[in-house]
Amino acid sequence: xxxxxxxxxxxxxxxxxxxxxxxxxxxxxxxxxxxxxxxxxxxxxxxxxxxxxxxxxxxxxxxxxxxxxxxxxxxxxxxxxxxxxxx
Amino acid sequence: xxxxxxxxxxxxxxxxxxxxxxxxxxxxxxxxxxxxxxxxxxxxxxxxxxxxxxxxxxxxxxxxxxxxxxxxxxxxxxxxxxxxxxxxxxxxxxxxxxxxxxxxxxxxxxxxxxxxxxxxxxxxxxxxxxxxxxxxxxxxxxxxxxxxxxxxxxxxxxxxxxxxxxxxxxxxxxxxxxxxxxxxxxxxxxxxxxxxxxxxxxxxxxxxxxxxxxxxxxxxxxxxxxxxxxxxxxxxxxxxxxxxxxxxxxxxxxxxxxxxxxxxxxxxxxxxxxxxxxxxxxxxxxxxxxxxxxxxxxxxxxxxxxxxxxxxxxxxxxxxxxxxxxxxxxxxxxxxxxxxxxxxxxxxxxxxxxxxxxxxxxxxxxxxxxxxxxxxxxxxxxxxxxxxxxxxxxxxxxxxxxxxxxxxxxxxxxxxxxxxxxxxxxxxxxxxxxxxxxxxxxxxxxxxxxxxxxxxxxxxxxxxxxxxxxxxxxxxxxxxxxxxxxxxxxxxxxxxxxxxxxxxxxxxxxxxxxxxxxxxxxxxxxxxxxxxxxxxxxxxxxxxxxxxxxxxxxxxxxxxxxxxxxxxxxxxxxxxxxxxxxxxxxxxxxxxxxxxxxxxxxxxxxxxxxxxxxxxxxxxxxxxxxx
Numbered sequence: 001x002x003x004x005x006x007x008x009x010x011x012x013x014x015x016x017x018x019x020x021x022x023x024x025x026x027x028x029x030x031x032x033x034x035x036x037x038x039x040x041x042x043x044x045x046x047x048x049x050x051x052x053x054x055x056x057x058x059x060x061x062x063x064x065x066x067x068x069x070x071x072x073x074x075x076x077x078x079x080x081x082x083x084x085x086x087x
Numbered sequence: 088x089x090x091x092x093x094x095x096x097x098x099x100x101x102x103x104x105x106x107x108x109x110x111x112x113x114x115x116x117x118x119x120x121x122x123x124x125x126x127x128x129x130x131x132x133x134x135x136x137x138x139x140x141x142x143x144x145x146x147x148x149x150x151x152x153x154x155x156x157x158x159x160x161x162x163x164x165x166x167x168x169x170x171x172x173x174x175x176x177x178x179x180x181x182x183x184x185x186x187x188x189x190x191x192x193x194x195x196x197x198x199x200x201x202x203x204x205x206x207x208x209x210x211x212x213x214x215x216x217x218x219x220x221x222x223x224x225x226x227x228x229x230x231x232x233x234x235x236x237x238x239x240x241x242x243x244x245x246x247x248x249x250x251x252x253x254x255x256x257x258x259x260x261x262x263x264x265x266x267x268x269x270x271x272x273x274x275x276x277x278x279x280x281x282x283x284x285x286x287x288x289x290x291x292x293x294x295x296x297x298x299x300x301x302x303x304x305x306x307x308x309x310x311x312x313x314x315x316x317x318x319x320x321x322x323x324x325x326x327x328x329x330x331x332x333x334x335x336x337x338x339x340x341x342x343x344x345x346x347x348x349x350x351x352x353x354x355x356x357x358x359x360x361x362x363x364x365x366x367x368x369x370x371x372x373x374x375x376x377x378x379x380x381x382x383x384x385x386x387x388x389x390x391x392x393x394x395x396x397x398x399x400x401x402x403x404x405x406x407x408x409x410x411x412x413x414x415x416x417x418x419x420x421x422x423x424x425x426x427x428x429x430x431x432x433x434x435x436x437x438x439x440x441x442x443x444x445x446x447x448x449x450x451x452x453x454x455x456x457x458x459x460x461x462x463x464x465x466x467x468x469x470x471x472x473x474x475x476x477x478x479x480x481x482x483x484x485x486x487x488x489x490x491x492x493x494x495x496x497x498x499x500x501x502x503x504x505x506x507x508x509x510x511x512x513x514x515x516x517x518x519x520x521x522x523x524x525x526x527x528x529x530x531x532x533x534x535x536x537x538x539x540x541x542x543x544x545x546x547x548x549x550x551x552x553x554x555x556x557x558x559x560x561x562x563x564x565x566x567x568x569x570x571x572x573x574x575x576x577x578x579x580x581x582x583x584x585x586x587x588x589x590x591x592x593x594x595x596x597x598x599x600x601x602x603x604x605x606x607x608x609x610x611x612x613x614x615x616x617x618x619x620x621x622x623x624x625x626x627x628x629x630x631x632x633x634x635x636x637x638x639x640x641x642x643x644x645x646x647x648x649x650x651x652x653x654x655x656x657x658x659x660x661x662x663x664x665x666x667x668x669x670x671x672x673x674x675x676x677x678x679x680x681x682x683x684x685x686x687x688x689x690x691x692x693x694x695x696x697x698x699x700x701x702x703x704x705x706x707x708x709x710x711x712x713x714x
């Protein structure tokens with residue numbers, strides 16, 4: 001099973017890519033852990049940049065459901081979300 | 088006269104070339120404040136039902152409010168009100184820049200422009216001499232908005248139209264400095280009057296009831312705003328287009344004519360990308376505004392131009408499947424010079440692209456391909472060839488060529504850049520807002536799906552209540568006249584610094600989501616001025632304002648606008664969303680269409696309207712709305 005992890009602009013800048021596929025993520029927690037592993041020595045930077053980020057699956061914030069325990073399906077998109085304002 | 092107002096209404100007749108300075112009606116000012124509220128009252132009273140929006144009977148009303156001319160942050164905006172040629176309903180648009188300041192310095196609260204000139208003309212208002220000069224504008228006709236203002240003098244305060252307004256493009260706007268009163272086609276009405284520009288100035292000073300208290304409070308508030316995570320930081324760093332980073336991962340970013348809410352390359356038009364790759368400076372663009380959400384960008388082949396706003400990068404970028412900042416900035420600059428609303432422009436281009444994809448019309452443009460777009464924008468502005476059809480907006484296009492289910496408008500006004508399938512309260516707002524599918528006549532999406540609180544946008548909780556209180560507040564704000572961005576300060580800084588997965592954050596979200604009656608009660612209370620809206624009004628006018636007063640005034644304005652629309656023949660059937668929003672999912676298996684039918688009955692009841700969406704006699708009496 002494979003899901004797409006989509007990063008915020010700042011995370012993507014730190015890693016050099018805005019999205020990547022991860023295999024074997026059964027839950028959102030797994031996907032976040034695997035994403036963190038991608039950052040290798042920059043893991044602390046990952047922690048800093050995601051401290052204020054929410055996580056969505058296919059556009060829906062997981063905080064409205066089962067949170068990090070949300071189960072994933074093949075082809076899902078897991079995104080980090082920063083609050084913002086504009087108009 | 089109440090403090091904060093100049094006390095004068097300037098009435099100009101372009102056909103007779105006459106003008107009169109009359110008194111501002113104090114009772115109307117008390118009931119409707121100014122701006123779009125006062126303008127709506129005037130429009131209702133001055134015109135019968137059924138007038139031709141582009142005919143001489145449609146007045147063009149420029150209105151300021153009691154906060155204009157002060158140094159309150161984000162307070163130099165004016166409203167333009169008329170019958171909309173795009174929607175046939177009430178039309179209004181707000182604009183920053185500096186014209187509001189010029190008008191108030193001229194000692195004019197409201198400018199009413201009537202009838203039509205036989206030839207291009209511009210007005211120069213000299214407030215100190217109480218004089219209006221009618222000046223031939225043949226030499227300016229055909230010129231862009233920037234060039235026109237440069238010729239008229241950058242140190243003066245202007246409101247001008249470009250070629251789109253002259254050719255009565257139904258989504259043409261009115262420009263002041265680099266800002267535009269964009270929506271509902273107010274520029275087409277100005278063009279129909281052959282009025283190229285209005286310049287206003289004078290040396291009148293705003294009289295306040297308690298200037299010392301105003302200054303002390305404003306100094307404190309300015310410091311608070313500077314520390315605020317949105318007003319003092321994020322908007323400065325990444326501008327409004329930073330919001331792409333929120334709307335895209337939440338599936339509410341218009342993509343390919345709103346078919347999808349997500350684009351894989353959306354970050355290429357984000358504010359963060361702009362800051363890293365093209366930004367040459369930040370600026371306020373509006374006089375006396377410390378927020379500096381405006382951008383300057385350097386675009387190869389174009390030069391240093393205004394950076395596009397969020398709505399523009401969405402509607403002209405991802406919505407056309409062209410997430411290319413260079414192209415979007417180029418088209419944005421073109422639209423500004425020609426004097427057009429980039430929201431409606433992006434929507435009409437996206438609609439034309441989908442018509443091509445479905446074999447219904449070939450306007451020479453296709454999704455994912457920037458070729459031909461610049462030329463088509465120029466053709467729209469001058470109504471050349473097929474551009475003439477696109478210049479009439481999405482609704483009329485769908486009536487001529489088909490595609491009604493995916494014609495993305497409400498009441499004829501093209502939707503702004505928040506997909507309501509992922510933002511239910513915003514969908515209710517789109518459906519019910521009197522000027523049509525617009526986001527700044529309430530901005531529920533901030534409290535629901537873009538701001539830091541992140542309530543569940545797919546539940547029904549609060550989704551009828553929130554639009555009511557937000558629309559009321561926005562009506563009041565747009566009548567003071569303030570920038571809607573001041574509402575961002577309502578969520579204190581500590582909320583922005585909470586982790587969304589923290590217990591505190593989740594608890595606050597849960598409380599907010601179930602706070603409907605409490606929210607209405609709190610905002611309806613007439614206890615004491617608490618927020619800056621009420622405090623500024625109280626210090627300036629000398630009259631006591633509270634949150635409850637603002638909700639009441641806002642509700643009154645909203646209800647009067649509703650009565651105007653009903654008089655024009657609109658019905659509850661117009662309180663709807665495009666079929667695509669009601670019936671198509673944005674992402675298979677997750678987001679279905681918007682449940683508007685479940686929310687509208689409660690919305691009507693909260694507003695004191697009957698089941699047909701008509702304000703009851705009791706509601707009109709309670710709000711002192713005379714019709």
